[in-house]
Amino acid sequence: MMHIQARTEPSSLMKVVSPLLAIALTLFFGSILFSVLGKDPLQALHVLLIAPLADSYNIGEMLVKMGPLLLCGVGLSLCYKANMWNIGAEGQLLAGALGGSAMALYFLNSESAFALPITLLAGIASGMIWAAIPTYLKLKFNSNLILTTIMFNYIALYLLIWAVHGPLRDPEGFGFPESALFSDTTLLPTLFEGSRIHLGILFALISGFIAWFILSKTHLGFQIRVFGADEPAAKYAGFNSKKLSWFVMLFAGALAGLAGVSETTGPIGQLVPNVSPGYGYSAIIVAYLGRLHPLGAIIASVFLAVLYMGGDLAQIEMGIPIAVVGMFQGVLLFFLLACDFFIRNSLTFTNKATN
Amino acid sequence: MPDSLEKHISIARLELANITKQYPGCLANDKVSLTLLPGEIHALLGENGAGKSTLVKTIYGVVAPDKGDILWNGKEVSIKSPSIARDLGIGMVFQHFSLFETLTVSQNIELCLSKLQLKNIGDLAQRISKLSADYGLDVDPHRYVHSLSIGERQRVEIMRCLVQSVKLLILDEPTSVLTPQEVSGLFGVLRTLSEQGCSILFISHKLHEVTEICHKATILRGGKVVDTCVPSEETPATIAKMMVGDLAEQDAGYSKQEGGHIVFNIHDLSLTTKQPFGTALKNINLSLKAGEILGIAGVAGNGQDELMAIISGEEERHVKASLELNGTPIGHLNAGERRKLGMAYVPEERLGRGAVPDMSLTENTLLTHSEGFVKNGLVQWNVLKDYANTLIDKYKVKCHGEFSEAKSLSGGNLQKFIMGREIGQNPKLLICAHPTWGVDVGAALAIHQALLELRNQGAAILLVSEDIDELFLLADRMAAVCDGYLSPLVKTEQTNIDQIGQWMAGTFINNTAPINSDTVEQGTKA
CATH class of the missing domain: 3.40.50.300 (P-loop containing nucleotide triphosphate hydrolases)
Incomplete structure (x- = not known):
């Protein structure tokens, strides 16, 4: 007979080691997979994980991908800390991209110095609105946040697709579903000559530190942590759960919105239908891999960004399908949750009761 | 009460020898030895953190001791899990009950029995009724648990142990949730059990209860056995002294006060x-x-x-x-x-x-x-x-x-x-x-x-x-x-x-x- 028993004292070392263990298991699983596909596993892992960090161009591209992952991941970490299961970073990101792009197109012929800040604020506000609706529904009608945020991801996606096919389409674009190229005044400045690394990565790092500061130094952050760790205690202490829910959701929405508008005004430079290769979903893994710690999310977002880059390279150099990246992410999350489960619980085997 | 014990003395039901358990930063049990005869009601006393829970969990197979031997009916055993403890005939009633409110008494008891046990018992409800009559437990197998009072629920927990032919019953602060009337009912049941030869290990903080019902008491302090005594020969005050070391002021009554606005x-x-x-x-x-x-x-x-x-x-x-x-x-x-x-x-x-x-x-x-x-x-x-x-x-x-x-x-x-x-x-x-x-x-x-x-x-x-x-x-x-x-x-x-x-x-x-x-x-x- 197999029993699952809760461990009385989960090892604190294992809590830190668990992400590394999960990564190791994922790599092991990946090797098997590549062998079955007829590819050299060592070469595949090299292309997937080492090559993205091998030269400055690749590192630059990796940082470009890391920006939105980290922005969304930081926001989600805060939400999950407070037990708000926001799966809607993708939709909030797309809303930010859409709102920000509309503003950027409004400033198409403007030379104003405020054009870029206002564009960014428009993106942030759009992300916040997109997070606010499910939050309101949850607090008012007790709707399931997971379901509503997922639904809002699809609504955002199709709204964006409608916009690039309709009102925001470039009239001189030969009917392609794309907006006009934004003017230079609304483009994020790049950090280094000749690379695509833009301000977005700085925003992301700063947001990570802000979130860390909030959680560890402020009373509000303390309340969020109590709320997530022990809801009856938060209720007993009389913390305002609605205020906390609003805060984490709007914070996450703002960061995801910023990620979206930073993509369109950064590396892309216009609004296109495929703004995000699922950054908002991968950010869920970033949040968990980073142990819901904003600074942990920085490390985790590097790993996920490398995986994105490596996926591109593996497709180009070895003909490995891009779907492998998604599968890798899924397997990683699976092992991560499994490792966490076994930190808290143990499997015991007993002989069938003898009499 | 103590003289009724003499009849049963043969081999000790349970003997603990030098049980030691070290937790990080804390020696929970330090060479604890304890002997429990058949039919004996034995109190385990001590302040919080004295090591009572650890010791009881060791006996019930929840905690593995670092050192020391456990003898069950004179034979050395290793109790690796609660199911092994139950197979030996050790039952435990925790402070917080684990009963499903929406099920009946008999369904609740059925849940913790193996298929083999159920087969041996045959008609479970009948068995419950019989045990209930034998021991004066007054448990109706067909009643739903949510309709039972706390005292009745506790008796269901005891019944759960009895159905498994328990030889040693461990009770963790059993009286803390009962009315005075229910407490005397419980003591009646415990005395009957003891007369039938079932040993009882009784953890309590209420010293007058210990002096009332227990044959022997072991007092723990800081993980060590500091004293043993025959409670009927002591007063609550003298036992309290053994527990805390020096006689804490056991005030019989504080001054009352008239409220203001x-x-x-x-x-x-x-x-x-x-x-x-x-x-x-x-x-x-x-x-x-x-x-x-x-x-x-x-x-x-x-x-x-x-x-x-x-x-x-x-x-x-x-x-x-x-x-x-x-x-x-x-x-x-x-x-x-x-x-x-x-x-x-x-x-x-x-x-x-x-x-x-x-x-x-x-x-x-x-x-x-x-x-x-x-x-x-x-x-x-x-x-x-x-x-x-x-x-x-x-x-x-x-x-x-x-x-x-x-x-x-x-x-x-x-x-x-x-x-x-x-x-x-x-x-x-x-x-x-x-x-x-x-x-x-x-x-x-x-x-x-x-x-x-x-x-x-x-x-x-x-x-x-x-x-x-x-x-x-x-x-x-x-x-x-x-x-x-x-x-x-x-x-x-x-x-x-x-x-x-x-x-x-x-x-x-x-x-x-x-x-x-x-x-x-x-x-x-x-």
């Missing part, structure tokens, strides 16, 4: 229940004066939880004008806003509600006490740490330091900490649930003293407890709850344990409210 008022409070097995509050009126302790007695589940939740503000339904603190209506305020008006609250559950298990004592101080520790939204962690250390010193909380996680403290020490934290806010009104439940003699004394000191400073204290002795000791006025009704309030000197006991059973309801035959019947049974 009215601080807190409840009028005409009625509230339906939200949970299927909750208790609706019915037409409750109460006023609490400055400088008095008002004690509310009652068997668990008669509306105490609901009453505490509505007073503390955790129950979020607004009760318009029913609650007043110093003349201000507070029925619409949440728990945090009520705290700002000078209310503090010590809840029944310490871990998981009164304190966050995974957070340090410093962080747990901030949980309810933020005044003076938060500047411009930023937590002054250094100031807070110093204050947490002050609390730890003042209330003699045994822990490694302010960085210790709440879950690493024993129940009594955590309670002292929570009590200190709430009192430290100089509340005008303190509501306090079961302040010394599961707390050892030394800690209980410290908690009592802290409560009285707060009262003498002019605070109003509402004390809800199932421990009648404690209420008589501390309360200036008393009342009882039954089925959501509150009895009249009387001065403690003008009442006695019989009257309160009857009120706990609901005899006052006829006079103050329409008769509910169902309630009265259930109440008098309890």
